[in-house]
Amino acid sequence: MTVERWGVFEIALDGPARGNPYTDVRLSAAFQYRNRTVEADGFYDGDGRYRIRFMPDRVGTWTYVTRSDAPELDGRRGTFDCVPPGPGNHGPVRVTGTRFEYADGTRYLPLGTTCYHWTHYADDAFEELTLSSLAASPFTKVRMCLLPTRQMTPPLLAFPGDTPGALDRTRFEPRFFARFERRVRDLLALGIVADVILFHPYDEGHWGVDDMSREQDLFLLRHTLARLSAYRNVWWSIANEYDFNRAKTLEDWDRLGQFVQRHDPYQRPRSIHNGTRMYAYERIYDFTRPWTTHQSIQHWDARLTGDWLAGCRKPVVIDEIGYEGTVDRRWGNITARALTRQFWHAAVAGGYVGHGECYPDADRDGAAWISRGGRLRGDSVPRVAFLRRLLEEGPADLPAARRRGEYWLEYFGDRQHAHRDVRLPVGAAYRVDLVDTWGMTVTPLDGTYRNNVRVALGGRQDMALRMRRVE
Known part of the structure; x- marks a missing residue:
């Protein structure tokens, strides 16, 4: 079997289905190329099927051996050949100083947008519309949530069950993850990063996913990392508006970030996103903490980009600066001109701004792009595309070129x-x-x-x- 460099090699095995395989069975594999060895966790995918996913980063022959406390899964051996990457495959994104680049050295500009729950409603036609909108857009990153909010009633959740407060948090729902993974692969085909938001404060105790115990949090993280980390276009956002979640402390968030750092074999970009009372205050995270790779900031003034870079020499991505739209919340009704200006203020200082739209969609119960995706309507989008073209024509490090x-x-x-x-x-x-x-x-x-x-x-x-x- 052959897999291109930075592609995904998958081992599928049949094993025990009795009891609770999600908690009772441990599975991993050691992948080796010459003297390089990478450990990757496996996961149970339902119906007696187990999977291990791995991203090879060297061209040549790899060997592997599985390790498990289930005898029928332990000691499975095999080989595969890693071939050079195909067209458009530049490898995963990595941080270099205060900017980003792909593994092959190609520049990456994180010009992102937000579609929090576009994968959660099992609406194939609308998800395909979202993908076609993204394909025609200048955006290279999408912020998307793993867990639901209080207002949602999706057909499937990460955990089995459909009764608020009664989800089975000792198991996972393979059908939910299968759809989520499929859309991550669709984004990969478009050259777009999936910035996966692992936790948030918007459940407010309804489904029971924002106030889980530390053990339950780590249970979810381990499974999600095993399923998704091999995809080269995945980033990790430990939480959106972490400081609005009253069930967790700063120490809790640090422990979760450190867990992701330890258990992600590929060291995907990692950050955490603060909340803010728009135009009043913000609680920006201390991004000098070693587990963070870049600064994911919510703030209303991109002219502070230079100050953030001076205080912490990691890339600045203002993932939320206010959304173009017409809703009655002050974060969701700025003009296209105002949003475009923020993109420019950040860019000239060496940072990046994220996009979002809040124009209610009459065909989808008033849902906006930031919630469900669909069709991009805003006048800022072509202006972001224009800025992207100019940035791609210039040097990778604008502040250094100016100096x-x-x-x-x-x-x-x-x-x-x-x-x-x-x-x-x-x-x-x-x-x-x-x-x-x-x-x-x-x-x-x-x-x-x-x-x-x-x-x-x-x-x-x-x-x-x-x-x-x-x-």
């Missing part, structure tokens, strides 16, 4: 200048472009410039300048 005097962007946001004077580094010549970030145009100025340049802006808002040193 070297090679390349930089000056962004003016809601200011309406008649003109702007820009002082250029002495001793070099520059090409200057006038960028209309709302009109999505780039107009080169004639000639090259030294020392300084005055650019007429005509009192227009949402303008930017791009300076590029002439080699």
